[in-house]
Structure formats: structure tokens, C-alpha cells
Amino acid sequence: xxxxxxxxxxxxxxxxxxxxxxxxxxxxxxxxxxxxxxxxxxxxxxxxxxxxxxxxxxxxx
Numbered sequence: 001x002x003x004x005x006x007x008x009x010x011x012x013x014x015x016x017x018x019x020x021x022x023x024x025x026x027x028x029x030x031x032x033x034x035x036x037x038x039x040x041x042x043x044x045x046x047x048x049x050x051x052x053x054x055x056x057x058x059x060x061x
């Protein structure tokens with residue numbers, strides 16, 4: 001499976017982000033989903049939301 005690189009996502013570690021509909025460009029980020037959603041719909045049509053994992057933590061399945 002090939003991953004998609006999202007430029008600049010590193011600075012949103014542990015936060016919610018809104019992406020453009022292609023999922024490759026960060027529109028904005030914030031600490032809670034509700035505020036990100038309220039601002040994102042004013043900037044782009046059909047934003048995509050995701051929680052960025054903390055970059056200083058590890059995940060082991």
C-alpha cells in the first residue's frame with residue numbers, strides 16, 4: 001500500500017486537521033474537532049478531517 005505524503009503535517013502533532021478534498025493539503029488545524037470543522041467549511045468545499053498522531057509516541061500493534 002502506497003502512502004500519501006501530506007506536506008507540513010508534522011507541525012500538527014496531536015491535533016485535528018482539515019484537509020482539502022484530495023487529502024494532500026492541510027487547510028487548518030486545532031486542538032478540538034468542533035472548532036476545526038466550523039472554520040474549515042468556510043474555507044473549502046467538503047473538507048476531510050483527521051487526527052494527527054503524536055509524533056513523539058510509538059504504536060505497537
